[in-house]
Amino acid sequence: MDVDTLIDQSLQDAVAVISANPCPSRLAEALRYTVFPGGARVRPKLVLAVASACSDTLPVLAPSAAVAVEFLHCASLVQDDLRCFDDAQTRRGKPSVHVAFDERLAILASDALIVAAFDAVAANSLADAQRRLNMTCMLSRQVGAVHGITAGQAWECEEVIDTDAYHRAKTGSLFAAATQAGAVAAGADMTPWARTGECIGAAYQIADDLHDVLGCESQIGKPVNVDATHGRPNAVAELGAAAAVSKLKGLIEEVIDTIPDCKNAERFVKTVRHEADRFFPKEIARSAA
């Protein structure tokens, strides 16, 4: 089974579990609407790529981890789009969840996805108990209030924003969760993989900033110029487009430098370069130059 199919099938199965009878029907619909169709599924792919780089000997846990990370990502998007945060009308090329349903169902869908992320990992009784516990704890740290996504979103509520902490928490933490989850699934030491995930997150953030300034809504499936509208930090606004592109290129090399010793490191390097080209197409680089 190729990676895209494995991810889609794992997500389909997991959504079927959480939207099964007697789940109230509108919540079940909202859950399906939130998870499908997906975006690029960058984070679950990263989980599987790291597990494979570490020559996963227990591949049963990696797909659960991929589901968990994607569920947490989807939950954060639903919340980002709420009226009290970005008030975004579209996401992944269709009305955002609170527009298609309502605010209540958007909040409940995000709750359900957060809870289901932990369940996906902890309840996988075929996998090693210690790996499941380690992964549960790591995930809770990476989405929590201190360093995690919740902290990232909460920086937007502060009068003075610590830009580094903001980006690291809002974007970097879930990428670090993805790389660490892949390592834990494979029974490898997750500690050195955090840095790789954070660098990927930082690169992704700059690419996202470039898309926000230089992209168009029909192409990226969500509104553009959101950072300027909300007075948020944006690398293009801070550095200019050309310097942002050069910083992005530097970060991709840094990602590769940080990859810990692992059996299939070369294949992982290839995947990183391939995904970087795919997510950051040459047209954007040209228009930035």
Added chain:
Amino acid sequence: MDVDTLIDQSLQDAVAVISANPCPSRLAEALRYTVFPGGARVRPKLVLAVASACSDTLPVLAPSAAVAVEFLHCASLVQDDLRCFDDAQTRRGKPSVHVAFDERLAILASDALIVAAFDAVAANSLADAQRRLNMTCMLSRQVGAVHGITAGQAWECEEVIDTDAYHRAKTGSLFAAATQAGAVAAGADMTPWARTGECIGAAYQIADDLHDVLGCESQIGKPVNVDATHGRPNAVAELGAAAAVSKLKGLIEEVIDTIPDCKNAERFVKTVRHEADRFFPKEIARSAA
């Protein structure tokens, strides 16, 4: 250490962890504000009472479970009070979280508490790994989208409400989580304890309905007549006050009948009767008659 002190100390420690530097300062404040001062702490007391009834041999996990259940309860209250749900201005005798802070911080505080609930249990490295995993899975089911609190709140978004499923999910599920968590902490079979928790939840729901209709805001610390305002099912409205009181008394006896075999069952029966008298004072029974 008495139970109240143990619960307060465990919650203080757990809130200190999730609001530690670099947690953004307003989120840290919102978290403390949400958890302290508490209400009656009925659910964490129930966790400890069941663990003690099962003669807990590993008391290190029960306080973590008590924290987890109270965090999940606090998160559900914050969400209940949001403008898009009950739009309640007060809770526990002070402005509700979204009023004291804002909608964003209320949503983020509830996210952080949900995540921290899983962390409290999973990361307790002094406790047995299998018990931690069992408890994590049980908690995720009891707060999730199918039978859990999330489902309970989502029933309010349906055109036709299944009243039984609504009450069981919205109130019963967290009481079942509390009794089951106590059993798991003690290494006992959690299965038969679910029914006891559900009966306690059903009794508590009727008592709450009676308070909503017959109580006053200054006494219960939150608005009254909320069910009528939102067109929600209420046992007093359905059965009349006297029949509701008699149903409540029947449920308390049912709770006692369902208590599974355990070493300290008698002490647990006493606790149930004591808490029932405390939560359902004679004045309310008299004014219902």
